[in-house]
Amino acid sequence: MIEVENLTKHYGPRRAINNLSFQIAQGEVVGFLGPNGAGKSTTLNILSCILPASSGTARIMGHDTFEHSLEIRKKIGYLPETPPLYQDMNVRDYLKFAAQVRGVSGKQITSAVERVIGKCSLADVSHRIIGRLSKGYQQRVGLAQAMVHDPDILILDEPTVGLDPIQIIEIRKLIQELAASHTIILSSHILPEITQICQRVIIINEGEIAAVDSLEGLTASLRKSERLSLTLRNSGDQVEEKLKSLQQVLSVLPEENNRFLLECELNSNLQDEIARLALDNKWGLVEIKPLSMTLEDIFLKLTIEEKDVTV
Ligand SMILES: Nc1ncnc2c1ncn2[C@@H]1O[C@H](COP(=O)(O)OP(=O)(O)O)[C@@H](O)[C@H]1O
Ligand SMILES: [Mg+2]
Numbered sequence: 337m338i339e340v341e342n343l344t345k346h347y348g349p350r351r352a353i354n355n356l357s358f359q360i361a362q363g364e365v366v367g368f369l370g371p372n373g374a375g376k377s378t379t380l381n382i383l384s385c386i387l388p389a390s391s392g393t394a395r396i397m398g399h400d401t402f403e404h405s406l407e408i409r410k411k412i413g414y415l416p417e418t419p420p421l422y423q424d425m426n427v428r429d430y431l432k433f434a435a436q437v438r439g440v441s442g443k444q445i446t447s448a449v450e451r452v453i454g455k456c457s458l459a460d461v462s463h464r465i466i467g468r469l470s471k472g473y474q475q476r477v478g479l480a481q482a483m484v485h486d487p488d489i490l491i492l493d494e495p496t497v498g499l500d501p502i503q504i505i506e507i508r509k510l511i512q513e514l515a516a517s518h519t520i521i522l523s524s525h526i527l528p529e530i531t532q533i534c535q536r537v538i539i540i541n542e543g544e545i546a547a548v549d550s551l552e553g554l555t556a557s558l559r560k561s562e563r564l565s566l567t568l569r570n571s572g573d574q575v576e577e578k579l580k581s582l583q584q585v586l587s588v589l590p591e592e593n594n595r596f597l598l599e600c601e602l603n604s605n606l607q608d609e610i611a612r613l614a615l616d617n618k619w620g621l622v623e624i625k626p627l628s629m630t631l632e633d634i635f636l637k638l639t640i641e642e643k644d645v646t647v
Contacts, residue, residue: 337362337489337519338383343392345378352378353543355392362488365515367534368523375543376523377417380493383521384414396489410439413487417494419478423467427458427477430466431484438485452480456510472503479510490514492522496529508533555628561586563627564598566610569620578617582609597627 338360345353353375360366368376381387383394385405394401396408422430431449440448453462456476461469466477475495482490495511496504511533514520524530530537531551539546539554547554568575571594579588579596584604589597600606607624614621 337364337397338521339393339395340379340383341393341395343379343382343394344390345375345382345387346390351543353540356540356543356545357392358538358545358548360519360521362519364536365520365522365534367530367537368521368540369525369527369530369537370523370540370546371525373542374525374540376525376540377493378543379540380414380491380521380523381416384412384416384491385409386414386416410485411487412489412491413482413485415478415482415490415492415495417497419474419481421466421474421477421481424465426463426465427469427480428453428462430477431480434481435484440485448484448486451486452484455483455514456480470503472499472506475499475503475507476510479507483514487518489519489521492520494523494525496524496526562600562602562604564600564606564610564624565627566596566598566614566624567622568594568596568614569622570594570618572617572619575617575619578613579610582606582613594622 340359341357343353343356344351356375356379368379370376378387382389383396383401385401385408388402397411399407401408422433425433428449431452432445435445435448453459456479458473458476458480461473466474469477479492479495482492492511496507499507508529511520511522515533520533522530522533534551536548536550537554538548566579575596576588576590579585579598584601584606586599586601589599591597598606598610610624611621613619
């Protein structure tokens with residue numbers, strides 16, 4: 337559905353993205369994750385036919401974003417970082433205007449506007465002036481204008497940036513609802529957002545792809561060691577030393593309340609041995625459980641490793 341091949345963009349001498357390649361299938365909800373300045377908006381602007389690439393291609397439903405931008409604009413809905421809202425228009429008039437611009441035919445404009453007003457829960461504010469709405473409502477208007485021509489694909493650039501926590505929850509819920517019937521690419525520099533909404537993630541850093549994988553796949557493939565959390569009732573002597581003496585235990589980190597974080601070699605299945613050690617030493621085993629690596633760990637690791645290479 338979306339095919340990006342060796343996409344590169346220079347702004348003058350500055351290279352914003354370098355040789356990006358990825359694909360997105362129909363119905364997928366993909367997170368485009370990266371720190372500020374990574375090249376997310378640049379990429380999404382190219383996908384949305386706003387910006388030409390310096391080299392490489394981006395195709396949507398078989399159409400080149402540069403050569404067939406009219407075709408593509410009908411099929412995509414774009415919510416840019418700063419939504420193109422007319423601050424002094426009221427919501428309904430603005431959405432009518434957006435529908436006209438997107439080529440919705442005259443007869444269908446009213447029903448298209450009513451549809452997105454319903455979907456984005458804008459009925460209560462449909463007669464209000466956009467500039468006087470809260471940022472959360474303005475973002476919903478932004479989403480509504482992106483969807484007024486009923487596109488198959490939604491491209492959303494940091495849709496929750498600048499919103500308060502309640503507005504963030506509402507917008508995420510709305511995106512989750514839209515995910516049932518759209519292909520969505522959503523950029524963010526916020527990890528929990530991606531884990532909550534997306535099935536797959538493309539991590540971009542300094543204009544290059546650092547990883548493309550499912551959330552589970554990414555966690556698994558990057559894990560070079562396993563972590564166990566061990567909780568004891570008694571803080572016996574030499575707990576740390578004895579745990580460290582086990583083969584395959586790479587490190588032991590004491591935490592609060594007799595909890596220890598153990599870094600172990602992959603597939604070491606140390607639970608039995610640790611339980612035996614706890615019994616023999618009367619440590620009072622309360623809990624022993626494997627910990628999965630969070631996406632945040634991975635993200636940090638990837639971006640730090642990338643930096644290490646360039647330093
Ligand atoms: N119009 C522009 N002119 C010059 N440099 C730009 C322009 N837009 C973005 N950049 C630079 O390109 C890089 C990527 O920016 P951007 O795509 O906006 O990243 P992100 O959306 O991930 O924060 C940054 O270094 C940014 O400063
Ligand atoms: Mg951006």
